[in-house]
Every structure is written in C-alpha cells, then in structure tokens.
Amino acid sequence: MGKKFLIPMIIFALIGIIGVGWQIISSNIVKEANQMIVSSVDLSSIQDGSYTGEYILSPVKVEVEVVVKNNEIYDIKILEHQNGFGEKAEAIIEEIIEKQKLNVDLVSGATVSSKVILKAVENALGQ
Template sequence: MKRKTKMILTVIIAIIGVSLIGFIVVMRNIESNLEELKALNIQDINISSVPDGKYKGSYSAFPISAEVEVTVSSGEIVDIELIKHDHGKGGAAEAIPEKVVEKQSLKVDVITSATYSSKVILKAIENALLNAVQ
C-alpha cells in the first residue's frame, strides 16, 4: 500500500508541477503581449483614398482579439461592424468603432477602462483599411 501511495503522490506532484510551469508560460506570454500593445502604433489612414466597399480586418494579441468589417462609401467610413471581440474586462472598447465613424479617423481616444481592447479594435480597423488600399 505504501508503494502505491508513493506512486500516486508522485504522479499528483508531477501533474501539479507541469500545470504550474504551463501557467507561468501562459502568464508570461500574456504579459509580453500586453506590453507590446502599450507601444502599438495606429496609423491614421487617408479615408478618401480608400475605394468604396466592405473590408474585413482583424488583429490579435492573446488574450484579446477583434475582427471587423468596415464599409466605405464616397470617401467616408459609413459603418464598422464588430464581428468578433474576445476580451477580458475590455467590453467598453466596443464603443471604438462608433467613435471612428464619427471622427472619420483612427486617431480617437482609447477607452480608459479598456485600453488594450481599444487598441486591438483600432488595429483591426486599420488592417481592414490597409487591405482596401493594397
């Protein structure tokens, strides 16, 4: 019985150890991505140079991702549909597309309580517009 108990304890300790290492790796990855987002630069694209149409764009920096569809007509952004937005506490950033449509620019203030999600959504919009002009 002692040998079986030792074996079970060894397996449990090994599982806990592997789980802890996995958790640390994931947390470092998240921390690195969030640091990258702090420095993320959003280009201000000349909307008048974008042909009329609907353009999809996406951006991901784990654990946050966004996918958008931007509609351009007569040199203006007329609609931005937020198709997908995976976020933690960044739900407030879902107001960003409306701000971009109102200002007709990607140079909008990020949502204070959702800075990272705001930047991810803006980058997805930028990527959609860049896809349109390339």
C-alpha cells in the first residue's frame, strides 16, 4: 500500500516545486520590467525610413520594424514576439502611433510584454 502512494506523492511534490520555482522566476521578471526605464525619443531628429530594433527580457523577446515619415511614427510592425501570455500587449502599438511617443499606458495583464515592446521601439529609433 505504501508504494501505491509513493509515486503520486513524488509527482505531487515535483509539481509543487516546479510551481514555486515558476512563481519566483515570474516575480523576478515582472520586478525587472517594472524597474525598466523607457526613454523618450526625439522624432524631429529621425529621418524618414524603416528602423528595426529588438529587446529581450527572457522569456519575452520582441523585434519590431518602425516606419518614420515626416518626423512621425507612421507604422510599427512586430516581426517577432516570443511572449508567453503577453500577446495582448501588441495593442500598445496603436497607442504609440496615436500619441507619437513611448510614454504610454501599459497593457493590463501584459506588463512585461508591454515594456519589452516599448524598449524594442526605443532601440529601433535610437540607432
């Protein structure tokens, strides 16, 4: 009877350890994202063209292409977004284009992906 319960108990313990480990890792990633500073970009100094940039805050990686016309952000395309559960953060692109700045509200529930997208756009325009 002891062996019947030993394997399920070991599996349960392993699941618990993995869960606690993921919580710690996830918490550290969110903490790092919250401390991340996204700088403003002077669009008046950026020539018309297409610029690419990326940013990685593992496990989230974003690569973007930013199109600038007449000193305005005309379009932003996400070339790659390894996002975990942060796909809804891609909506931040519309706000960046609308407000023509990187100081925009983050997408609720997708803080890390929102910040990584902002940093990728900053990197594209900061070259």
